[in-house]
Structures are given as C-alpha cells and as structure tokens.
Amino acid sequence: MIYLDNAATTCMRREAYEKMLPYFTEYYGNPAGAYELATNSWDAMEESREQIATLIGAKKEEIVFTSGGTESDNYALKGYALRHKDKGRHIITSKIEHHGVLNTCKFLEKNGYNVTYLDVDEYGMVKLDMLKNAIKTDTILISIMMANNEVGSIQPIYEIGNIARQKGVMLHTDAVQACGHIPINVKEQKIGMLSASGHKFGGPKGVGFLYVQSGVELEPFMHGGNQESGRRAGTGNVPSVVGMGEAARLADIEMKEHMEYTVRLRDYAITRVLKEIPFTRLNGHRVKRLPGNMSFSFQFVEGEAVQVMLDMRGIYVSTGSACSTGESQPSHVLLAMGLNEEIANSVVRMTISRYTTKKDIDIAVNAMKEIVFKQRQLSSEYKEIINPRKRCGWRKWNG
Numbered sequence: 218m219i220y221l222d223n224a225a226t227t228c229m230r231r232e233a234y235e236k237m238l239p240y241f242t243e244y245y246g247n248p249a250g251a252y253e254l255a256t257n258s259w260d261a262m263e264e265s266r267e268q269i270a271t272l273i274g275a276k277k278e279e280i281v282f283t284s285g286g287t288e289s290d291n292y293a294l295k296g297y298a299l300r301h302k303d304k305g306r307h308i309i310t311s312k313i314e315h316h317g318v319l320n321t322c323k324f325l326e327k328n329g330y331n332v333t334y335l336d337v338d339e340y341g342m343v344k345l346d347m348l349k350n351a352i353k354t355d356t357i358l359i360s361i362m363m364a365n366n367e368v369g370s371i372q373p374i375y376e377i378g379n380i381a382r383q384k385g386v387m388l389h390t391d392a393v394q395a396c397g398h399i400p401i402n403v404k405e406q407k408i409g410m411l412s413a414s415g416h417k418f419g420g421p422k423g424v425g426f427l428y429v430q431s432g433v434e435l436e437p438f439m440h441g442g443n444q445e446s447g448r449r450a451g452t453g454n455v456p457s458v459v460g461m462g463e464a465a466r467l468a469d470i471e472m473k474e475h476m477e478y479t480v481r482l483r484d485y486a487i488t489r490v491l492k493e494i495p496f497t498r499l500n501g502h503r504v505k506r507l508p509g510n511m512s513f514s515f516q517f518v519e520g521e522a523v524q525v526m527l528d529m530r531g532i533y534v535s536t537g538s539a540c541s542t543g544e545s546q547p548s549h550v551l552l553a554m555g556l557n558e559e560i561a562n563s564v565v566r567m568t569i570s571r572y573t574t575k576k577d578i579d580i581a582v583n584a585m586k587e588i589v590f591k592q593r594q595l596s597s598e599y600k601e602i603i604n605p606r607k608r609c610g611w612r613k614w615n616g
C-alpha cells in the first residue's frame with residue numbers, strides 16, 4: 218500500500234497512541250472530579266493544552282478542546298458573530314475555504330449576517346487589496362484559511378493579520394492543514410482565533426482545538442457544565458486530547474526536519490511529473506505551498522479515473538471533485554482559481570508525509586504516467602492535439 222492522501226487524514230503517531238492507552242482503562246477518572254483518579258485526567262488534559270499552546274506560540278489558557286476542525290470553525294464563526302452582533306453583522310471570508318467555514322457563513326447569512334466571499338488569484342492566493350477594500354464599518358470578523366486543503370497554497374496570514382489589527386477586526390484562521398506542518402506563531406501573526414484538528418498531524422480523529430486569544434469573547438458553543446472554562450460544556454475526551462497533545466509535542470520538535478524531508482520529496486515528485494507527463498499543470502502556488510501537497514491537472518483525463526486505477530494498484534490519492542448527492546462536482550476551490558470544469562475534473566491530489574519514501578513516489582509516478590497515457594488514448598481531443606499537423610502549443614502548459 219502506498220498512502221498519498223495525508224491531507225485527508227494522517228497515520229496516528231505510535232507514541233501518541235501509546236500515551237493514550239492508560240487513559241481508557243487505568244486513568245479513567247472524570248477530569249471534573251476532586252479525587253486523585255480525576256486529577257490524573259485533569260493533569261493530562263492540562264499537559265496536552267500546554268503542548269498545543271507551545272506548538273502555536275499561544276498561552277495554555279487560550280486553547281479550547283473541540284471535536285475537530287469543523288467544530289472549531291463553527292464555534293469561532295458562530296460564537297464570535299453572536300457575541301458581537303451589536304458591533305456589526307459583516308463577515309469576510311474567501312471562496313476557497315473548507316465547507317466548515319463556508320457552510321457556517323451560509324448559516325449566518327440566513328440569520329441576518331452579510332458575508333463577502335473574496336476571490337483568489339490563479340494560484341489560490343487571497344488578494345490583499347481586495348481584502349482591504351472589503352472591510353466596512355460594520356465588519357466584525359475575517360476568516361481566511363492558513364493553507365488550502367486541495368491545492369496547498371499558504372495564505373499571507375501575517376499580512377492579513379496586520380490588516381485586521383489595523384482595522385480593529387477579529388481574524389480567525391482555519392489552520393487545519395497547516396498546524397503541525399508549518400511554523401505558526403499566533404502572536405506574531407496577529408491571529409485572534411485559530412482552528413486545528415488532531416488527525417491531520419498524527420493525532421487521533423474526532424478531536425481538535427480552537428485557539429482563542431485572551432480577552433476575546435465568544436458565545437459558548439455547547440451549553441451545559443463549566444468545562445473548558447465554560448466555553449465548551451461536556452466531559453472532555455481525555456484519551457484523544459492526550460494523543461493530540463503528544464502529536465503536537467512531536468510535531469513541534471521534529472518540524473524543521475520533516476519540512477525539509479517532505480519539501481525535498483515533494484519537489485522531486487513535482488519535477489518528475491511535469492517533465493514526464495505532458496499536458497500537465499501544477500495547481501496552487503509553486504513555492505508558497507504546504508510541504509506535503511501536490512495537486513496536478515492531467516488534461517484529457519478524468520481525475521477520478523486515475524484515482525480508481527491507482528487504487529487498484531494499492532496507491533491512494535484523491536481527486537479535485539467533491540461528491541455531493543452522489544454526483545461529482547468540480548471543486549469550488551479549483552473553480553474559484555479560474556480553472557475551467559474540464560481541468561478541475563482532471564485533478565489528482567497527492568499529499569505525502571514523513572512515512573512516504575522516494576521509492577513510493579517513483580512507484581506512484583510511474584503508475585500515474587502509464588494510467589494517464591492509457592486514458593488519453595481514449596480521448597479523441599487528445600489524439601487531435603498530438604497530431605503533428607495540428608499541434609497548437611499545449612506543451613507549454615507544463616510547469
């Protein structure tokens with residue numbers, strides 16, 4: 218098996234798994250209790266909070282545990298919008314956000330808020346001028362993702378943070394794909410709220426966190442007990458929080474090494490694909506992209522066909538389509554970047570990790586080359602174009 222879908226989820230770190238185990242059977246106390254078994258759980262959650270805070274340059278009390286990235290996005294947007302509705306009802310986001318943000322914005326629109334969805338350029342980057350121009354007197358919140366899950370583009374969050382701070386607007390960033398993979402410092406980047414998810418950086422699924430800068434007020438997301446300082450009621454998921462904390466600790470100390478490793482491997486793969494498979498383009502920013510992300514469009518080929526055929530060989534990748542009501546739709550991210558439907562449907566995304574080897578990449582690229590070539594033989598448009606008498610310069614598409 219060659220797993221190249223680490224943006225969907227990562228393999229859990231064994232150290233994180235082992236650290237979780239005693240919290241299922243041995244230290245099972247409710248962290249809210251007052252006796253030793255309970256304080257063991259409490260202390261473990263606090264240790265994890267500290268590890269996560271260290272990873273993003275925050276203070277321990279600024280970390281709220283959630284059930285994952287989607288909940289963190291929902292909590293940040295709804296919690297802030299509800300609490301600050303008297304100051305204004307305008308929110309700014311981008312067209313390439315994850316549905317955790319986009320669908321929360323749609324919900325807010327139905328409930329009396331106005332949302333501006335910013336365009337992005339052909340590399341999937343938010344345009345700063347547009348952002349500046351979109352801020353109005355009643356703008357309360359900007360939510361721009363740190364890095365995109367499909368094409369890997371890393372947004373200029375530092376500059377966005379400066380704009381938000383100058384205008385006195387709260388900045389939330391969905392850092393689900395970035396956290397644990399690239400350096401983050403919420404203070405330097407002037408981020409007010411940040412969403413992240415454990416399973417994207419070697420922790421367990423179903424757990425995440427929201428960083429909320431000290432002093433920022435949010436309407437509580439879950440009502441009930443006083444857990445998470447009254448912000449998120451309900452008994453904490455102690456084992457998962459412990460696993461996420463350990464994954465965060467490891468990500469922090471190994472980040473430089475992992476970044477160097479994955480960037481080298483990623484660039485090797487990108488070079489091979491663009492050189493050896495004609496009529497191919499790399500989607501997203503060439504440099505400002507997540508260390509493990511590659512998104513290619515293979516013209517004249519359906520991304521899904523490539524995915525299925527790679528799957529038959531035990532190679533797991535994803536496509537650029539979102540499956541809704543049983544029908545594949547070209548992704549909103551690729552369309553927002555100006556790709557036409559045909560090119561958006563020809564996307565294959567490969568996302569690598571510290572466990573991916575050069576041999577894995579070679580096997581995957583060789584297989585992809587063969588599959589793309591065979592699939593293109595079925596395309597009359599392709600045959601027309603490679604006809605030497607009709608060749609019309611598609612080759613310069615590569616790169």
Ligand code: PLP
Pocket residue numbers: 224225284285286287288290315317362364365366391392393394413414415423425
């Ligand atoms: N935000 C982004 C950018 C993501 O990529 C994802 C998951 O793919 C999420 C949010 C949702 O995270 P979770 O699966 O933890 O709910």
